[in-house]
Amino acid sequence: MNDALPLTFQVQALVDSRRFMAGMVLLYELRAHVRENQSGALAEAYAAVEDGLSTEHEGATGYLAAHLFVARIAAFEVFLQEMIALVLRKHPRKIGKAAFPLSEILDAQGPEELVRRAAEQFTNELMYKKPLEYLDSMCQVLSIDRTPLIADWAVFIEAKARRDLGMHSGWVCNAVYRRKISEAGLATAFEVGHSVLPLTNAYLRNVENSLSRLAQNIGDEVFEKHWPEAAAYAKLQRLALDEAAQ
Secondary structure, eight states, X not given: OOTTHHHHHXXXXXXXXXXXXXXXXXXXXXXXXXXXXXXSXXXXXXXXXXXXXXGGGXXXXXXXXXXXXHHHHHHHXXXXXXXXXXXXXXXXXXXOOOOOOHHHHHXXXXXXXXXXXXXXXXXXXXXXXXXXXXXHHHHHHHTOOSGGGHHHHHHHHHHHHHHHHHHHSXXXXXXXXXXHHHHTTOOOSOOTTOBOOOOOHHHHHHHHHHHHHHHHHHHHHHHHHHOHHHHHHHHHHHHHHHHHHO
């Protein structure tokens, strides 16, 4: 396996963070421009988007913000899955037990393919655990300390649950959302039936800051534990990324 892969995934997660915030800035600048300039092709395109929307999105800005939000949470979940899968492929005994149909074993190209499939199976099952169980299992597999992650993990779990509402419930709070929030040890001001559309700049920035810190902390810990020879290089690459963003 290419030892540069963990670095690639961490850098991509941090790039995703910058793209998300840049996209949100662009979106709100677009709304401000359209409000000040009621005519022209841009204003007409904006109005055309709004004409085809249901009221749940609160206009074109809400619609576009919701899609950016959904994509951002999905990208972070991919980061987690890839990091876990990389460690499991390097240390396959961490998977424990894995069951395969005999046909899959016979068709496999070798033990490496079976390990890859087992790692994928493990990560998929992990995603459906309760919030804190998910964190505990992930940290156990990655051999990292959960303590520095707890506060930002709670933000991620809330955002993930809110994303699920957007995908399956039209951004309307339901009992499932409140249960997930409760299982994470969080409180919520949303009652069943309330809109949870992620629109406020403060909320979106808080979510993004937490996802960025999680990617940085998890990546750094994984490097130190499993790829120590790449840890120093990883920090230099992140510093270069930060300088390029300034």
